[in-house]
Amino acid sequence: MTKARNFKKIMLVVSICALFLLGLGMQAFAKLPVVGISTGSSGTSWRTIMINSLEQVGNEYKAAGKIADYKIVNNVVNGDATEQANIIRDFIAQGVDIILVNPNSPTALNGVIKEAQEEGILVVAFDATVTAPDVVNVTLDHYAWHQKNVEWICSTLQKGNLIQIYGLEGHPANIDRMKAASDVLKKYPDIKLIASTSGYWDQTKAKEVASQIIASGQQIDGVITQDGMAYGVLSAFLDAGKLPKVMFGDPGTAFFKEWKRLRDEGAEFKACAQPNPPGIGGTAFRIALQLYNGKKFKPGVLKDNTYFYKVSMFITDENFEEGWELLKDKPDDYLLNEIMSEEEVAALFE
Incomplete structure (x- = not known):
């Protein structure tokens, strides 16, 4: 009887040890990933907040033991796809497990993405899309996003001269937005697009090119622009003692301060x-x-x-106070921002 009890005890200890070793093996198998992130561009307010958001999630995951590490590499030449491809090749050589890429081209990175996938690396594109197979894109529907902006501008203006200051040449998001603007303008024959040029998604550059257009002396009734440039454009008009009747505005503090001032003064500005x-x-x-x-x-x-992130907020003079309440206590370079929570993202999966 005693021998039988001792045998059971020994077998119990062996079983516990086996389960412990199996657990160690499973932990070794479930390797914590290293994440390489290529932002494509940096230096603007929007990009700075984007990078801060990536760092926020990366630090959260490192502290929780969900990833081993992450590294962010910005382009030296903003918007250059060749440089970005070399950054991705460096990630491959370093043996990362996940690559997040804000692509500077919908097609030019497909070759290097394939190289990464052949090494077993998961590639996810964000903010804009790539056409490479088996890559999940996480972005806005940039066509629909800008279509809504331009439709509001044109329906409000009805007739007159517009200028357009767009983002980075060749960038997938900018390509989609430019097409949206073109399609909407076809519906408004009494609106003429008299100038269209890049502001590089940068306030300073946008102000420079807007100032040049304003200096031509042409009548300008409205402005089509994109995020991160509207304050610069509006500043160019104000410096010249002029004002467009209608324009797209930055969802940020600096632009909203000027917008509020113009509203309070009763200016002809929407x-x-x-x-x-x-x-x-x-x-x-x-x-x-x-x-x-x-x-x-x-x-x-x-x-x-592609997972299309849905933007719910659209601010005009009618609901200006809604946006102002979110921005009035923020620094001038702040832009409205949001990141899906872990629970919201988990709900997307089976």
Whole structure:
């Protein structure tokens, strides 16, 4: 009897040890990923907030033991796809497990993305899209986003001269937005687009090019622009002692301060603002980790391998106070931002 009891005790100890060793083996198998992030561009307010959002999620995941590490590498030449491809190749050589990329081209990175995938690296694009197979894109529907802005501008103006100051040449998001603007303008024959040029998604550059157009002496009734440039454009008009009747505005503190002042003065000026949350990078980070851990999207979440983040806020003079309440105590370079929570992202998966 005693021998039988001792044998059971020994077997129990052996079983516990085996389970412990198995657990160690499973932990070794479930390798914590290293994440490489290529932002494509930096230096603007929007990009700075985007990078801060990526760092916020990366630090959260490191502290929680969900990733081993992350590294962010910005382009030296903003918007250059060749340099970005070399950054991604460096990530491959370093043996990262996940690559997050804000692509500078929808197609030029497809070759290097394939190289990464052949090494077993998960690649997720954010803010803009790539056409490479088996890459999940996390972005706004930039066509629909800008279509809403330009439709509001044109329907408010009805007739007159518009200028357009757009983002980085060749960038996928800018390409979609330019097409949206072109399609809307076709519906308004009494509105003439008299100038169209790049402001590089930069306030200073946008102010420079707007000042040059204003100095030509042409009548300008409205402005089509994009996030991160409107304050610079409006400043150029104010410096010249002029004012457009209608324009797209930054969803940020600096622009809203001027907008409020013009409203209070009763100026003939109307604007709309729609956030393009810089936190899309942080949202993509969360989605990428779910995919790395083997999770599958629920049916219908993706469209053409893309998750389209939905922006709910659209601000005009009618609901100006809603935006002002969110911005009035923020620094001048602040832009409205949001990152999907871990729970919200988890709800996208089975």
